[in-house]
Amino acid sequence: MTENIHIKPLPNWPEQITGGKYVRMLEKYAQSLRNADAHGNRRLFLDDVVIAHLLAFFNPTLRSLRTIEDFSQTRQAQRHLSVRRLCKSTLSDFHRIADPALLSPIVERLKAIAAAKGLPPTPAGLPKTLGQVLAIDGSFFAVAADVAWAVSHRTNRGEKHACVRLDVHLDVATWLPQVVDVSGGEISETEHAAATITPGAIHVYDRGIFSFDLLERQHEAEAFFVHRLRSPGPRCPKFSGETSRPLTAEDEAAGVLSDTLGRMAGSRHCPAPDIVLREVIVQSPDEPGGAIRLLTNLLEVEAWAIALLYRYRWQVELFFRWLKIFANFAHLISESRQGILLSFYVAVIGVLLMYLHTGAKPSKYAFSLLGLVANGASTLEEIAPILAERERRIALEAARRAWRKENKI
Numbered sequence: 001m002t003e004n005i006h007i008k009p010l011p012n013w014p015e016q017i018t019g020g021k022y023v024r025m026l027e028k029y030a031q032s033l034r035n036a037d038a039h040g041n042r043r044l045f046l047d048d049v050v051i052a053h054l055l056a057f058f059n060p061t062l063r064s065l066r067t068i069e070d071f072s073q074t075r076q077a078q079r080h081l082s083v084r085r086l087c088k089s090t091l092s093d094f095h096r097i098a099d100p101a102l103l104s105p106i107v108e109r110l111k112a113i114a115a116a117k118g119l120p121p122t123p124a125g126l127p128k129t130l131g132q133v134l135a136i137d138g139s140f141f142a143v144a145a146d147v148a149w150a151v152s153h154r155t156n157r158g159e160k161h162a163c164v165r166l167d168v169h170l171d172v173a174t175w176l177p178q179v180v181d182v183s184g185g186e187i188s189e190t191e192h193a194a195a196t197i198t199p200g201a202i203h204v205y206d207r208g209i210f211s212f213d214l215l216e217r218q219h220e221a222e223a224f225f226v227h228r229l230r231s232p233g234p235r236c237p238k239f240s241g242e243t244s245r246p247l248t249a250e251d252e253a254a255g256v257l258s259d260t261l262g263r264m265a266g267s268r269h270c271p272a273p274d275i276v277l278r279e280v281i282v283q284s285p286d287e288p289g290g291a292i293r294l295l296t297n298l299l300e301v302e303a304w305a306i307a308l309l310y311r312y313r314w315q316v317e318l319f320f321r322w323l324k325i326f327a328n329f330a331h332l333i334s335e336s337r338q339g340i341l342l343s344f345y346v347a348v349i350g351v352l353l354m355y356l357h358t359g360a361k362p363s364k365y366a367f368s369l370l371g372l373v374a375n376g377a378s379t380l381e382e383i384a385p386i387l388a389e390r391e392r393r394i395a396l397e398a399a400r401r402a403w404r405k406e407n408k409i
Contacts (some may be wrong), residue, residue, distance in 0.1 A: 007018040010075040022058065022353040023051055023080045036102050044083060044094055046102060051080050052091075053346040064252045064333055065091050095339025103345040110352040111176060117356070123173045123312050125401075126305055132201040133309060134169045135316035136209060138189045141166055141324070143340065145330045157241045164332070166323075167192045168202070177319070177348055182341045190214055192248060197221045202298070210237065212266060216273045219297070229279075229293040237272075238265040239279045239295065247303060247318055254304035255283035257291060261299070282299045282307045323347065 033047040052072060056062035060073055065088040072086035073078050121129045140163040143150055145337045150162040167178035167189065179196050193205065200226040210227050218225050230236040232408055241260040250257065258281045266272030280294045280303050323329040331349065333339050 008218050010073065010078055012075050018054065022350065022357065025353055025356065026051070026106075029109070031274065032105070033102060036221055044086070044090055044304045045383065046098065048081050048083055049342070050103065050346060050349075052077070052086055053343060054350060055080070057346055057350045092335070092339075095334045095342065098336075098338045098342050100341040100345050102339060103342070103349065107345065107348055110349065110356065112175070114176070114352055115356055116281065118171045125308055127301070130202060130301065130305070130309075131170050132178075132198070133204060133312060134201050135172050135204050135313045136167075136169050136193055136322070137206060137316045138165045138167045138192070139163070139317075139320040139324075140330060141332055141340075144336060145222070147286070150312055154287070165189070165195075166320075166338075166344060168316055168319065169198070170319050172204075172315045174310040175315065175319070176352065180341070180344050180348060183338055183343065197223045199223050202226065202309065204309055206236045206313060212237075212264065212270060212272050215264070215275065215277075216238070219273060224298055225296060226298070226306060227295040228281075228310060228313075229295050230273075231289050239263075239277070239293075240265040241279065251303040256303045256307055257281045257283055259303040264295075278306075280306045282285065282310070287312070321345060 020333070028175045030051070031049040033050060036046070051059065052068055055071070055077070063070055068091065069086055073084070078084075120201055121132060122134055126133070128222045142218065143162050143164055150164050161322060165183045167181045167183055168177050170176070171178050176200065177331050178201075180193065181192065181196070183192060189209050190213075193203075193209050194211070194217045197203065197218055199221045200223065203218070204228075205228065207228040215373045232238075239260075239262055243261040243263040245259040247256055247259060258279075260279045261276060262279065263274065264272035265276060275297065276299065278296050278299055280296065282292045282294060283288065284292045292310065294306055296306055298306060315357045329343070332340050332343065334343060344384050
């Protein structure tokens, strides 16, 4: 599939290229991709495509198939590629037949290495017995207008754009996605959430992701959840309170207004699951009605911790913002579902490799500085000491807070 061209001296790419060290970190996995993607009738394979996408992820000048083709013929690219040229049309065709699932073992292996370096299992400030907390959300990304399966998404200005939705389950303690999936218009966020439940984890959802079927599936999977419910109204699911629980001083300090056990009230056409649940209402002056309604099956966890769990949900929104602004995913270069998902898998691999290289836990601070690298405004060597010092200060402040809390100061 790749063109044969006359061998000639290779030119240099006119811009500084970063990310070579990350490609070298990935080299030991490249052969496994070549073996898994073997095909006798073509000469372009997944390992070369992943390497090209990874270099594009770290370099803002490589943001189209054409620039990737041009870059592939330079001295910097040929240090890492086994083919002489990545043609634009060939790469586009490859995206349609790519199997992004082949990257899953690499992602899992890198996550295991990252976990061994000491990433925390539970977000800061919460009881360590809670374990993994996943913030769930979806976000739209613009693609070429002729993608037949994309969602036609209307903006606030009435314009229409062809979009796809990226669904992410983000581990808020590590800032690493546990689930990454690309959806067209055939499945809603609620349906996707019901199909991707992690047993034992706590799933935190915003008010747009809710259904009785989702509650039932979570109960069957022995998973935990914190749902934000809409403000009371005709289209809002109703909670029938049975027992009010007393609030502690810590609950009140966290803004908790009430804590009630009960069940969801369904209807004849839409019966609710018969599950004992809990409604925690938290003060929030900026919200309509001045409060946030949270529904959970964490019956023994303190109410203040439920409020804090929901506050961690915003991290998945920050992750999407980072993808669109700092990682330059505002517009996707592939038109196929497989190619788009491949790009997002490479982004996850890129984040993991950055963590393994810098040793800084993925966070809003790290992503902000790493965004400077992605935009060409800095190098990893320049930001590494800044990251190390910032993480040191964050760790010291967390230790101080824990000491004050333990000593009730």
